[in-house]
Amino acid sequence: MSLDVARIRKDFPIFTRTIRDGKKLVYLDSGATSQKPQVVIDAEVDFYAKHNAAAHRGAHQLAEEATEMFEASRETVASFLGAKTEEIVFTKSATESLNLLAYAFSNAEPGSQFAIGSEHSIVVSEMEHHANLIPWQQLAKRSGAELKWFGVTSDGRLDESNIDSLITSKTKIVAITQQSNVLGTINNLDHIIEKAHKVGAIVIVDACQSVPHIPVDVTNLGADFLAFSGHKILGPTGVGVLWGRYELLNNLAPFLFGGSMIENVTMTDATWAEAPRKFEAGVPNMAQVVGLAAGIKYLQSIGLEKVHEHEKALTGYLLNELNQIPGIAVVGPTDISLRGGTVSFTVEAIHPHDLGQYLDSAGIAVRTGHHCAWPLTRALGVPATTRASLYLYNDNSDIDALIAAIKDAKKYFGQ
């Protein structure tokens, strides 16, 4: 059953505004950030208007309510991921979640399972977003560990052909994306996770582009840690999630020190609270966490399976339409069973920045550039691409608008 997009769009107030002198907003940039349904905006407003107090601090009624709402949000996120409640850490972003992990490895006591040194290696892939590359690249530099990576095939899939030389007994960390933010490729991580666990490595999954679009159950996935951002899954900015298998999470050294992450403190020493609290120093982004839970519930009320099916159909339509325009080259898999609704492409002789500007003048929002995955675009031999990314509020009319505007842009720039 297909989604009732017209009804869904009514839930998102941004679609009532117009763009560039009265044009309909065609929002094809959900890979960068999603739009917010009114329920998310209302949840944040409601928190500030009626329940605002510092969670986990204070014995007054407001503090109780704030704590209850904050912790209920943790339960929502946990059940959404098929995780235990205490396995969910709230951060300010997926970027912070991944940095938290990288620094936790740095901070590990010698002899702990997280201690890393020059005898170890870290494995990433060439299709990582900078947020899941640089923390590991820099951890490798700090620790002396060797950084290795999976390459990308010419059709934009993960090249696993050399997995046996990449993941070895030296491998400490495998950090890999579940869905590329440039190529749209959905990586089946089963084999990599199995291989990594066989050699005792810890598997960290960047799920920023997958969790908002496909059902992800951390128990089935089998990884050890997973990160995603709130604002890409209908939630507010300023909130990210780190999931960790509890026994690992609880053994991990903290990254940020401060209020509420402690068990006991003296002038010269401190001990830590149990996970997840030991990773949540400082008053958390409560309104944002509450807003994220509202976004997830909204998505659940529609059904992630249905959202995925909808995006798959739209992606098929988009790829088909793009392929009929001469001079267009789609970067990434063309088989829709291997990919999600993030489609990057180049248009012969029109620089993506110019194309993006032209599309903007037609009310169409896309992303242009290297999409924070510079090594990938370099490997693909394209300095920049134009990226259209789809979500539940898009329909065929958005794609028709994009296709028509690309054709017009080709005329405008004199092709």
Next chain:
Amino acid sequence: MQLDNLYQEVILDHYKHPENKGLATSYDAQVHHINPSCGDEITLNLTLQGQKVSAISWDGVGCSISQASVSIMSSLMMNKELSEAQTIFDEFVALMQSKGSGSPDESVLEDAVAFAGVSQYPARIKCALLGWMAFKDASVQAQKRN
């Protein structure tokens, strides 16, 4: 169409037929500037004769605004005294920061007045400035060397 304010004919002409593109083998300073948000890159070679610009050559990849801007800049700065080049540079930067309300001095900026429309598009200002900043950097380095 409002977009025409941005994509002036002269800009698209320079984009398609850039001037001084192709790096000279000898130079006083070579700089490589990158726009990290979009990946545009420019390499610029500069030669001075005393306090005068005697040669500029460049190579790069990027959008029409960044490539046309470095092309126009390179022609404009050729054979200029550095003091004069500084005046042109300042006038161009002021134009970029004018948010669409600037009244550029055509006698100073010549073809570069075509970029007036860029100042209405905040995301594109750094495209237009890329080559100019490279020139500024190269002129400082070349002076140090001479």
